[in-house]
Amino acid sequence: MIPPARRRALTEAVFVEALTTAGMTAGVKRPATFPNSPEFLVLFLNGGDHQNLVTETSTVEVEAWARTKTAALQLMHKATNTLEAASFTRGLREVQEERPPVALDTGVDGWFRYTTGVTAQQRTR
Numbered sequence: 780m781i782p783p784a785r786r787r788a789l790t791e792a793v794f795v796e797a798l799t800t801a802g803m804t805a806g807v808k809r810p811a812t813f814p815n816s817p818e819f820l821v822l823f824l825n826g827g828d829h830q831n832l833v834t835e836t837s838t839v840e841v842e843a844w845a846r847t848k849t850a851a852l853q854l855m856h857k858a859t860n861t862l863e864a865a866s867f868t869r870g871l872r873e874v875q876e877e878r879p880p881v882a883l884d885t886g887v888d889g890w891f892r893y894t895t896g897v898t899a900q901q902r903t904r
Contacts, residue, residue: 790827790837790871790901791837791839793870794841794865794897796869797861797862797865798820798858798861798862803858803861804818804819804820805820805858806820806821807821807823808821814887814889814890818843818844818845818846818850819844820844820854821842824837824838825838825839826838834872837901838896838897838898839898839899840894840896841855841858841859841862841894841896841897842892842893842894843892843893844890844891845891846889846890847891848882851891851892852893855880855893859897862874862897862899863876870902871900873899873900874900875897876896876897877896877897878895880894881893881895
């Protein structure tokens with residue numbers, strides 16, 4: 780049996796794999812070439828909880844970075860659609876966006892960022 784913290788970290792890795800397989804640049808930190816990189820996604824585990832004896836949820840924060848607000852929002856929608864389509868694959872059960880995307884300051888001129896939380900249910904046994 781995989782410990783809960785390890786299983787949740789695997790969810791983050793599965794999300795990154797699903798997004799990169801779909802042709803997006805995704806990882807757990809900004810690319811090494813930033814700020815001279817194209818648009819990208821940053822993911823990080825933001826928690827989780829047991830729903831019952833055999834199911835738990837993991838929450839992964841997804842940030843979409845791009846050179847324009849429109850491009851960042853489009854990338855966010857593409858990412859969440861890709862992750863929701865991963866429901867019932869790769870060991871995941873239902874995957875869904877928790878809330879609408881929110882714009883955040885990047886602190887870097889010429890870059891825009893949107894963030895949202897995505898939850899995934901997994902069987903624990």
